[in-house]
Amino acid sequence: MKASTLKTLIQAKGQGQAVVLVTSLENHSQLVFFPEATETDGPLGGAVRDGFRTDRSRVVEFEGKRHFIQVINQPLKLLIIGAVHIAQTLIPMAQSCGYVVTLIDPRRAFASNDRFPGVAVRTEWPDKALTALGLNSRTAVVTLTHDPKFDEPALIEAMDSDVFYIGALGSRRTHLARCERLREAGVSEEKLERIQAPIGLDIGATSPAEIAVSIMGEITSALRMRVNR
Amino acid sequence: MLNKDEKHSTLETALSWYEQGLNVAIATVISTWGSSPRPTGSQLVVNEERQFEGSVSGGCVETAVIEEAMDVMHTGLPRLLSYGVSNEQAWEVGLACGGQIEVYVEPLSGDK
Numbered sequence: 494m495k496a497s498t499l500k501t502l503i504q505a506k507g508q509g510q511a512v513v514l515v516t517s518l519e520n521h522s523q524l525v526f527f528p529e530a531t532e533t534d535g536p537l538g539g540a541v542r543d544g545f546r547t548d549r550s551r552v553v554e555f556e557g558k559r560h561f562i563q564v565i566n567q568p569l570k571l572l573i574i575g576a577v578h579i580a581q582t583l584i585p586m587a588q589s590c591g592y593v594v595t596l597i598d599p600r601r602a603f604a605s606n607d608r609f610p611g612v613a614v615r616t617e618w619p620d621k622a623l624t625a626l627g628l629n630s631r632t633a634v635v636t637l638t639h640d641p642k643f644d645e646p647a648l649i650e651a652m653d654s655d656v657f658y659i660g661a662l663g664s665r666r667t668h669l670a671r672c673e674r675l676r677e678a679g680v681s682e683e684k685l686e687r688i689q690a691p692i693g694l695d696i697g698a699t700s701p702a703e704i705a706v707s708i709m710g711e712i713t714s715a716l717r718m719r720v721n722r
Numbered sequence: 723m724l725n726k727d728e729k730h731s732t733l734e735t736a737l738s739w740y741e742q743g744l745n746v747a748i749a750t751v752i753s754t755w756g757s758s759p760r761p762t763g764s765q766l767v768v769n770e771e772r773q774f775e776g777s778v779s780g781g782c783v784e785t786a787v788i789e790e791a792m793d794v795m796h797t798g799l800p801r802l803l804s805y806g807v808s809n810e811q812a813w814e815v816g817l818a819c820g821g822q823i824e825v826y827v828e829p830l831s832g833d834k
Contacts, residue, residue, distance in 0.1 A: 494748055497833045499737050506731070518752075518826065521800045550763035552753050552824075561752045561826060563763055 494523060501525050502565060511567045513544045518552070518559040567631045568593045571712070574619045574647045575637030576603035579662070583635070583705035584612050590709065592633070597622040599643065620646035628654035633712045635692065637662045641674065648675070652684040658715040660692040660708060689715075732776035736767040736830060745770040746830040747791035751778050751823050752802075758821035770795055778825050779805070791827050800828035 498514070502525065505512045513526045515537065526541045536555035544550070544564040552561050571587045573580050576598035587594050588611075595613045598604040604614045615622045623634065634651040635658075636644035644661060648671075651659045663671065668690040675685060693707030694714070739746045749766040751758075759780035766776040766784060768791040778787055783805045790803055806822040 494828050494830055495833050496737070496740055496830060499733060499740075499748075499830060503731075503734055503737060506733075516826065516828075518802060521828065550752075561750070563750065563752075565763075 498523055498525060506565065506568060509567050511545060512565050513541045514563040514565060515541065516561040516563065518561060567629070569716070570595070570626070570629075570632040572597060572623060572626060572628075572632065572634050573637060574598065574635065574643060575639075575662070576600070576605075576609060576614070577637050577639075578701040579637055579704050579708070581608065582702040583708055584609065586705055586709045587712075588612075590713065595622075595626055597647070598638070618646065619643055620650045623647055623650040628656050630655045630657055632656040633658035633660075633715070635660045635662075635708060635712075639663060639667075641671065645671065645675065645678075648688060649678065649680065652680060652687055658689070658712050659687050660689040660711060662692050662704075663690060665691060732765050732767050735775040739767070739769040739773075740830050745795040747794045747827055748830060749778055749787050749791055749803075749825050749827045752826045753824045754821060755823075756821040758823050760823075766791075768792070768795075779823065783823070783825075787825055787827065794827045794829050798829050798831065800826065802826055 502512060502514065511528055515524045515526065528545050536553070537560070540553045540560070540562050544562045548564055548566055550561070550563045552559055569592045571592040571594045573583065573594065573596050576596055580596060584594050584596065595615060596604060596609055597615045597619050599616050599618055601616055604616055606614065628634070628651065634647065634656050636647050638644050639662060648659065648661060661668065661671065672685050689711060692711070693704055694710040696707050696710070698704045698707040736746050736748055747768050749768070751760055751762050751764045754762055759782070760777055764776070764778055766774055766778045766787060768774045768788050772788060772792070774784070774788055777784060787803065790801065794801055803825045804822070805825070
């Protein structure tokens, strides 16, 4: 691989851009494709478009020659509402799993850099922050404040997007009350069903770190076990 | 934007080695059959000092891939490796899980 090709791949990742790298296994030539520039004709163009669509890297053969179609997808994003104790362990866990994490909490005393080193922190209102950060099918949204005035605008924003996971902290009873308020705000049943609540896999977690494990497990399952789109 | 505390990705590690003037090779899983520990697209990067980052299996074939990568850095020519079910003989490299993988190893080179 040429150093310039490697730099292109790293730059694309930094910009949150998906790319496909095609390597000829015969003459070792390499080409980088961007999603908007796949008007390439013939079997190569088809294989590249297929790669973007399915998010699957694979070897394809055309004209009797093998090519490796490598899909380098947009980075996974985790947006956490609530700079609370659970977030302190959830953040490094998610970063280890490859997520670019942003923490959102308008309460500056909670969202201090001392409590949350090494993560991007935003202190605007959660729905505004989510809109600014951009929600897509590689994004997970988690609300942890317990406070409807912070959590619910974020949940509404998330339910209106194609994020792959929405989780909300709170007991079953809290969630029933939350759903009631969201219904009154005009949210459909279908959208409400997208919220995972109580949040996390049922593993009997009690400490903040254990709850973070159960949340990360549930996010992973949503990402990996969903039916291929 | 990456935060400074965030870990470098495997490819970023390769680039930083290259920029320090080290020879670097990149190994990528290009196909798998059966139960393979790491999916297609998984990568391992190696420098001339045998430091490595990432993985192409569950630790089963990494040692062999690193040796091949040293050769690839030396010759400057990519090569395709293939590993299968573990052989009875202890010195044979293989995948105990019964899977098979193909690994493409290429040198990182300047732009000529």
